[in-house]
Amino acid sequence: MSSNVRPVSMERITTPALARNFIEEQMKELRAQIGNRKVLLALSGGVDSSVVAALLVKAVGKQLVCVHVNHGLLRKGEPEQVVKVFRDEMNANLVYVDATERFLSKLEGVSDPEQKRKIIGGEFIRVFEEEARKLDGIEFLAQGTIYPDIVESDGAVKAHHNVGGLPEDLKFELVEPIKLLYKDEVRIVGKELGLPDAMVFCQPFPGPGLGVRCTGAITRDRLEAVRESDAILREEFAKNGLEGKVWQYFTVVPDIKSTGVKDNKRSWDWPVIIRAVNTRDAMTATVENVSFDLLQHITARIVAEVPGVNRVLFDLTPKPTGTIEWE
Numbered sequence: 234m235s236s237n238v239r240p241v242s243m244e245r246i247t248t249p250a251l252a253r254n255f256i257e258e259q260m261k262e263l264r265a266q267i268g269n270r271k272v273l274l275a276l277s278g279g280v281d282s283s284v285v286a287a288l289l290v291k292a293v294g295k296q297l298v299c300v301h302v303n304h305g306l307l308r309k310g311e312p313e314q315v316v317k318v319f320r321d322e323m324n325a326n327l328v329y330v331d332a333t334e335r336f337l338s339k340l341e342g343v344s345d346p347e348q349k350r351k352i353i354g355g356e357f358i359r360v361f362e363e364e365a366r367k368l369d370g371i372e373f374l375a376q377g378t379i380y381p382d383i384v385e386s387d388g389a390v391k392a393h394h395n396v397g398g399l400p401e402d403l404k405f406e407l408v409e410p411i412k413l414l415y416k417d418e419v420r421i422v423g424k425e426l427g428l429p430d431a432m433v434f435c436q437p438f439p440g441p442g443l444g445v446r447c448t449g450a451i452t453r454d455r456l457e458a459v460r461e462s463d464a465i466l467r468e469e470f471a472k473n474g475l476e477g478k479v480w481q482y483f484t485v486v487p488d489i490k491s492t493g494v495k496d497n498k499r500s501w502d503w504p505v506i507i508r509a510v511n512t513r514d515a516m517t518a519t520v521e522n523v524s525f526d527l528l529q530h531i532t533a534r535i536v537a538e539v540p541g542v543n544r545v546l547f548d549l550t551p552k553p554t555g556t557i558e559w560e
């Protein structure tokens with residue numbers, strides 16, 4: 234699959250049978266391209282890189298080396314899920330790098346959102362590069378590029394979706410098995426490959442992760458408040474039939490405090506902001522009409538279970554004027 238243009242004759246993958254055909258074809262193409270050589274993949278655990286990993290494990294097994302960089306800004310349970318699915322269940326060759334300390338110390342005291350993004354993106358490439366240099370005989374780099382990435386960027390590949398910033402001397406041939414697929418097709422293929430629903434139907438998650446939801450300078454305790462409140466929100470949305478229905482939902486913990494009362498004592502703690510939006514293309518977005526009862530239940534859980542939090546707010550702002558993320 235060398236062309237970057239989707240042939241008009243290419244049927245849209247809408248059924249498990251069509252997904253199986255695609256998988257069969259890819260097995261042949263990947264084996265022909267790779268032979269007995271080695272492939273490297275940055276596996277974030279998002280749907281695109283997970284589908285690429287599963288295809289390659291099926292096609293070339295241990296010739297694939299997956300590198301999962303935990304930058305400390307992932308959602309609760311994400312790194313564990315990557316290890317469980319790929320190393321334990323698929324028996325993939327997985328290098329797990331816990332780079333949490335490294336990222337958080339680089340980010341210490343940095344409050345500008347763009348600066349935070351630059352540090353996270355740059356550090357990610359450096360960690361990946363270090364791992365790539367430790368490995369011998371790698372000739373290919375696999376990427377989870379999908380068709381909208383090609384169309385939107387006119388041939389170039391989107392930042393954060395790739396490791397395109399690797400230095401010149403680390404030259405790899407690219408392997409991009411899903412580059413002609415749309416997102417809905419990637420999900421059907423992922424399901425057919427046996428990936429769990431939590432991976433296949435996961436909502437969009439920004440490259441800088443929870444880092445842009447812990448506004449201003451990130452501190453470890455406030456980052457934990459983001460992670461724990463997000464986990465409660467996801468659990469409650471799943472229980473109440475909103476998972477897969479609402480396009481994107483998450484919590485933000487801003488760098489402000491307010492007075493409250495907790496355990497009969499005055500408290501000086503953070504608020505948690507809930508954001509739940511629907512959109513087609515992320516250029517504009519509307520706010521999900523979440524039931525008041527559910528919001529009250531989630532509020533009760535968050536203030537009871539998340540240390541350092543005394544209030545919960547719901548963001549009623551569409552895009553425009555608010556962006557989806559807070560930073």
Ligand code: XMP
Pocket residue numbers: 350392393437438439440441481515552555556557558559560
């Ligand atoms: P905004 O906040 O711009 O977000 O309305 C639109 C969509 O893009 C995601 N987003 C990002 N994704 N790196 C990413 O990979 C980023 O720096 C980034 N910033 C925002 C956001 O989650 C939403 O889906």
